[in-house]
Amino acid sequence: MRRLEVVAARFGVAPWRARFLSAWALALLLGGGACCVAGAAYRRLPRPEPLEELSYYPSGRHLRLVAIGHPETAADLAWLRAVQYYGEHRETDMRFARMRHVFDILTTLAPDFVPAYVFGGFALAQEGRDVDGGARLMLKGVEANPMSGLMAFELGFFYYVRPGGRDLARAGEYFEQASRQADAPPQAARMAAFAHQNAGNLAVAYELWRAVLDRSPNRYLREMAERQMKLIRRALTQGRLELAIKRLGVPQIVVRGRP
Amino acid sequence: MNTLLIARNTFREATRDRVLAGVLAAGLVLLAATQVLSPLALGEGRRLTVDLGLSGVSILGLMVVLLVGTSLVAKELERRTIFNLLSRPIARSSYLVGKWLGLSSALWVLAGFMSLALCLVLATHGAGSFAPGVAEAAYLTGLELMVVTALAVLFSALSTPVLSALYTLGFYLVGQWSYDLRSFGEHLPTVAGRLVGMIADLAPNLPLFNARAIAAGGHLTSLHHLGFATLYALLYAGCVLSLATAAFESRDFK
Numbered sequence: 001m002r003r004l005e006v007v008a009a010r011f012g013v014a015p016w017r018a019r020f021l022s023a024w025a026l027a028l029l030l031g032g033g034a035c036c037v038a039g040a041a042y043r044r045l046p047r048p049e050p051l052e053e054l055s056y057y058p059s060g061r062h063l064r065l066v067a068i069g070h071p072e073t074a075a076d077l078a079w080l081r082a083v084q085y086y087g088e089h090r091e092t093d094m095r096f097a098r099m100r101h102v103f104d105i106l107t108t109l110a111p112d113f114v115p116a117y118v119f120g121g122f123a124l125a126q127e128g129r130d131v132d133g134g135a136r137l138m139l140k141g142v143e144a145n146p147m148s149g150l151m152a153f154e155l156g157f158f159y160y161v162r163p164g165g166r167d168l169a170r171a172g173e174y175f176e177q178a179s180r181q182a183d184a185p186p187q188a189a190r191m192a193a194f195a196h197q198n199a200g201n202l203a204v205a206y207e208l209w210r211a212v213l214d215r216s217p218n219r220y221l222r223e224m225a226e227r228q229m230k231l232i233r234r235a236l237t238q239g240r241l242e243l244a245i246k247r248l249g250v251p252q253i254v255v256r257g258r259p
Numbered sequence: 260m261n262t263l264l265i266a267r268n269t270f271r272e273a274t275r276d277r278v279l280a281g282v283l284a285a286g287l288v289l290l291a292a293t294q295v296l297s298p299l300a301l302g303e304g305r306r307l308t309v310d311l312g313l314s315g316v317s318i319l320g321l322m323v324v325l326l327v328g329t330s331l332v333a334k335e336l337e338r339r340t341i342f343n344l345l346s347r348p349i350a351r352s353s354y355l356v357g358k359w360l361g362l363s364s365a366l367w368v369l370a371g372f373m374s375l376a377l378c379l380v381l382a383t384h385g386a387g388s389f390a391p392g393v394a395e396a397a398y399l400t401g402l403e404l405m406v407v408t409a410l411a412v413l414f415s416a417l418s419t420p421v422l423s424a425l426y427t428l429g430f431y432l433v434g435q436w437s438y439d440l441r442s443f444g445e446h447l448p449t450v451a452g453r454l455v456g457m458i459a460d461l462a463p464n465l466p467l468f469n470a471r472a473i474a475a476g477g478h479l480t481s482l483h484h485l486g487f488a489t490l491y492a493l494l495y496a497g498c499v500l501s502l503a504t505a506a507f508e509s510r511d512f513k
Contacts, residue, residue, distance in 0.1 A: 027499075035460040045484050
């Protein structure tokens with residue numbers, strides 16, 4: 001600092017002015033560096049989905065703003081409220097008019113909150129009688145968590161037991177997606193094969209059973225896979241697909257009050 | 260050397276302040292509250308504990324900055340103790356950096372205590388595996404508080420405590436929305452977009468210091484993230500302290 005003042009004095013600049021100017025120069029240098037780092041971090045690091053439609057669409061996205069950097073805490077409070085809402089109405093009038101909105105806000109605040117999608121999806125479909133809403137919420141969960149085997153498995157299971165009718169083809173698709181992820185439940189591959197087989201996609205089912213046969217450490221499952229593959233081969237060679245396709249019953253989970 | 264002496268005194272002053280003790284007590288009460296709320300969370304009590312615990316560190320730390328940090332210089336001016344200090348061969352920059360360092364150290368201690376308490380609560384629930392994630396999130400929160408403290412020191416050197424607190428809070432809010440501003444700017448016409456982008460650049464990019472959701476999921480953030488955040492905190496705090504020095508140099512205490 002002294003050296004700076006000496007140099008400044010040589011040019012006829014007052015010491016305090018030299019310190020003032022050097023502080024500004026340092027501030028500009030460090031500020032420029034900080035801007036570069038912030039820009040690089042913004043581009044390179046993963047971050048929550050920003051508020052692209054800021055102030056245009058009334059939805060849970062606005063709450064992210066109000067949460068001033070603590071959306072996960074706001075999501076926890078929303079989760080407590082969602083559970084209370086579900087419990088209150090389940091005990092009383094069985095009317096869940098706001099449930100879709102509550103879970104939409106919650107999952108917008110915490111896009112990685114997998115249990116909220118699963119609970120909300122099933123609650124909407126079963127008690128809320130909003131099967132499409134439940135499916136949409138769970139699809140939002142799969143989109144936000146593409147690497148979550150658990151989320152994909154739960155969506156597969158949703159389609160497998162969907163109130164009002166199973167959708168085995170979609171169930172098989174999501175079970176298969178789940179089976180490719182590290183955190184998938186161990187039964188995902190078997191469920192994928194089973195769903196595809198009973199949806200009539202015998203060729204796909206055959207390959208999935210083969211994967212179970214090759215990879216499963218469970219002897220019982222390998223035997224089951226062998227049996228199913230034999231059955232599919234017979235059905236395909238005889239041209240009688242019904243031999244390999246079970247007629248599954250109506251799902252146990254049914255929408256209340258619906259015929 | 261002078262800087263460290265001032266830092267030590269500021270640290271001592273801050274830790275003896277009742278505000279810090281009160282905030283620490285509030286943090287422990289908040290942790291206890293998470294234990295009461297956990298059974299209502301339908302199996303997500305652990306997540307709730309981590310989220311609220313870490314948010315508590317951040318919000319209570321901000322309170323300390325607003326209550327203590329914004330009056331750091333004003334208090335010395337009011338008591339006229341600053342004249343004793345600055346009449347000695349102590350550079351004004353050393354004085355400000357010392358103040359910042361002292362209060363930042365006190366905040367690190369606060370963040371350390373609260374995150375340790377959080378880890379203990381988690382360990383008693385058999386969730387000790389969350390501790391590394393919590394430690395990372397607490398480290399980032401410490402960096403965030405360092406940046407906010409630098410802003411508080413800047414405003415404290417320029418204005419009254421109340422106005423300093425308001426300015427610091429304003430910067431904190433804009434900083435929390437900086438990523439949204441950047442994203443918003445990308446969708447605006449060129450000139451307006453650049454203007455919004457510049458505002459986002461000037462504001463402290465505080466979302467960079469948020470790893471609370473990652474910790475609540477039981478995961479760890481990347482070394483990249485920690486590196487970027489550390490570098491950014493040092494550069495931004497350095498820039499703000501240099502501005503504070505420039506402002507302080509031009510102040511006449513006669």
